[in-house]
């Protein structure tokens with residue numbers, strides 16, 4: 001009998017997992033005892049980190065997009081469809097396009113995070129962002145059109161993808177304006193929901209003096225309640241009101257709605273064991289990447305490491321062996337500190353991040369990583 | 382107020398033990414944003430500074446810390462959305 005492994009979501013986590021499993025289960029796939037299907041609602045694989053550079057005219061959205069078929073191993077079946085529900089009893093996935101449900105023996109949820117700016121009144125109309133193809137292009141055009149004024153970068157959504165990105169954008173926009181001799185015509189304000197500039201204390205301690213040294217105003221304890229696009233103001237739950245000329249917001253995020261209908265967790269995030277990545281209460285379901293509630297950042301690197309762990313576990317289970325691989329919380333992040341410098345952090349459940357002095361070499365490493373991403377996702381690096 | 386016994390009933394729980402980044406307080410805020418006024422949230426956290434930080438944030442944002450329970454290897458902090 002053929003064992004069906006279903007992966008939902010063809011982003012970073014799902015793609016790395018599919019390609020790693022294709023290697024590990026080569027013999028089983030060839031013998032037809034295992035079949036691996038990757039479900040994704042779009043035709044393309046999207047590499048989101050590119051959007052930060054799109055906002056500054058350094059990359060095009062097309063640089064972050066390739067047909068999924070080109071990046072996924074031929075031994076994997078790809079189905080372009082949206083998974084709406086899971087029948088845990090019958091072990092079937094309910095799909096939008098296909099009439100018949102798809103069977104699974106092992107299910108891995110890798111559905112990532114989506115934007116939901118509508119949750120804050122006025123935000124969709126009044127705010128810009130760099131968390132999507134269209135948003136990043138509109139922001140680029142707006143930045144190029146501005147002669148001066150007040151740029152407000154507001155972290156509105158919690159949780160959100162890439163907790164470093166708001167700081168990166170702020171450092172980069174400051175540097176970008178300085179390089180063009182325009183910084184004097186602009187004020188820049190950075191807002192954050194809690195009492196420091198980043199959720200992680202170590203990163204906050206590192207970033208705070210660097211923001212101040214560049215004359216970037218800081219508003220902490222700022223949780224956006226509403227945006228008035230006409231008046232160009234943003235008001236917080238804590239009662240602070242800010243005028244802006246350009247509002248760059250990190251919008252509210254949500255997970256895939258099927259997670260909730262399938263009883264796997266609230267808000268689109270799957271409740272998992274932080275080490276085994278098994279969905280709570282289900283021994284045949286795993287979750288990885290942004291969709292999994294692990295307590296690590298929603299970062300591609302974490303999705304990648306988690307995919308490796310789940311690939312090992314699933315391969316063991318297919319062979320009737322006990323699964324022993326566990327995830328220790330490993331995350332690595334390059335953090336841009338301007339247009340030409342970056343730093344790097346590596347941390348896990350036990351060790352906190354310790355950002356170092358930014359260097360030009362680290363910036364080039366980040367760009368090189370972005371370029372080589374397609375090889376990494378393919379399993380070639 | 383830190384107590385050793387837990388008398389408060391929570392409507393929902395945020396388990397932020399071991400949360401690395403962005404951390405327990407940010408996890409709490411996402412839940413506060415998602416629930417209705419009057420909901421009691423239990424935040425489980427093993428970050429030493431959480432009781433102080435949650436109190437500071439609650440004071441500023443107009444929410445209420447009902448109590449902080451020391452569970453030995455973590456805190457259980459009850460917050461009511463106002």
Ligand SMILES: Cc1cc2nc3c(=O)[nH]c(=O)nc-3n(C[C@H](O)[C@H](O)[C@H](O)COP(=O)(O)OP(=O)(O)OC[C@H]3O[C@@H](n4cnc5c(N)ncnc54)[C@H](O)[C@@H]3O)c2cc1C
Pocket residue numbers: 008009010011012013014039040041042046047048049050051052081082083084110111112113130131132161162165256257258288289290291298299300301302303332333334
């Ligand atoms: C601007 C920006 C910059 C970033 N920079 C970095 C960085 O420098 N370093 C870093 O490590 N991370 C970075 N990230 C974060 C990184 O992109 C994400 O953490 C990563 O993509 C998560 O991978 P994933 O597989 O969990 O989800 P995704 O890559 O989002 O993939 C999820 C896939 O599932 C599909 N899907 C969802 N629901 C369904 C369904 N029900 N049925 C079928 N398909 C479905 C989606 O369409 C999507 O294709 C950045 C993110 C942004 C937005």
